[in-house]
Amino acid sequence: MRYFLALACHFVILTSITIVHGQDDGTFTDAIGEDPAPSFASLQEYMDDPAPQLRSDELVYVGGATNYWWARGEYLLWRTAGLKTPALASTSPTGTTQAAAGVLDQGGTTLFGGNLLTDSRSGGRIRFGTWLGDFRRFGVEGEYFALGDISDNFSTTSTGDPIVARPFFNALTNAEDSELVAFPGVVSGTFDAGAQSSLQSAGVRMLWNLCQSGEPISLDSVERCESRLDLLLGYRFLRLDDSLQMREQLTSQLATDPGTFDITDSFVTRNAFHGGEIGLQRIESYRRWTLDMLFKLAFGNVRQFVGINGNTIIDDGTGPQTFTGGLLAQRTNIGNYTRDRFALLPEVGVTLGYQLSPRWQANFGYSLIYLDRVVRAGDQIDRTINPNLLPPELVPFSGPLRPEFDFKESGFWAQGLSFGLTCVW
Known part of the structure; x- marks a missing residue:
């Protein structure tokens, strides 16, 4: 019995070997298909090349370049801190006495002045950069943005009714x-x-x-899944310019004192910030969506410039004469003034991106910047005036030397929305 079982086992083993190697009768291979189990040689070849590999130039990474370069263009719709000024023009009801006409605490109301330049502004911003290696450990990025110039203008002409005046505080x-x-x-x-x-x-x-987590994916996909945190170190420049111009063209209606007057005042300020910058950028990406969170702090020097000028042209019928000084700008404050101040410039931003294609992303974001020390044109006006300075100046002069100049600084903010496209290659 034991000998019979041994012969049976030997027969089964030989039969199995014959089936695996596929005998020419085709009886068993027809039953299981035309593609038998792989041979040892084919298994060895599979182990040598287990999966197709992506080339380095086929990899896509979150929030930046698919390989080395990226560029983003954005339309900006921002608002900025307004330009605060004293009342520059006033009026009074018809019938007001000459002594009270346009006087602010005697029924006069402001026609122009206060908080100017408060409307939203359009602008543009570009960012471009490159990674300095295949693993995106180090990179460099440049940025520039500008807002369109904003202005507030006022003009009025009157033969006497309505009443028009320029208010000030009499020293x-x-x-x-x-x-x-x-x-x-x-x-x-x-x-x-x-x-x-x-x-x-x-x-x-x-x-x-x-640090970063997640895996690179093929360029043929529009989906991402990655998170990264970058340290930013660099240089920052910002320029803020203001100007405030006023002009009167008057004709005397007094028969005993005829003449014309052309009176101008000008206040100009410039702020140029240069400094180092440090910041953090966090990028989270999931499928087609990317969230970019940014915080930066620049610190350095802001050069502040204030220019004040004014003149008066009087023609009493004998020919025009030009005098230094208008109304708010007199010899006591006219001049060009410059100083340097240490300043801080923080910025925060949040941008939401949607992947349109492997190389193109639509962006929508919000940004806020703040410069803590600037000079604005309206702040440099001293509305306290000694009337003896008004051209032609009283000789001999008496009274306080007002208006006077003193640097007055404040903070400046700009914030708003951005809409753009990012391209990577």
């Missing part, structure tokens, strides 16, 4: 007062005023990856 009487632009039977004229502002900034920075 001799220590009370509110005004200079008449138009008043019945006394003077007629035109008053024009305009405020302008411009803003631009640029920077360049190194990117140093602190």
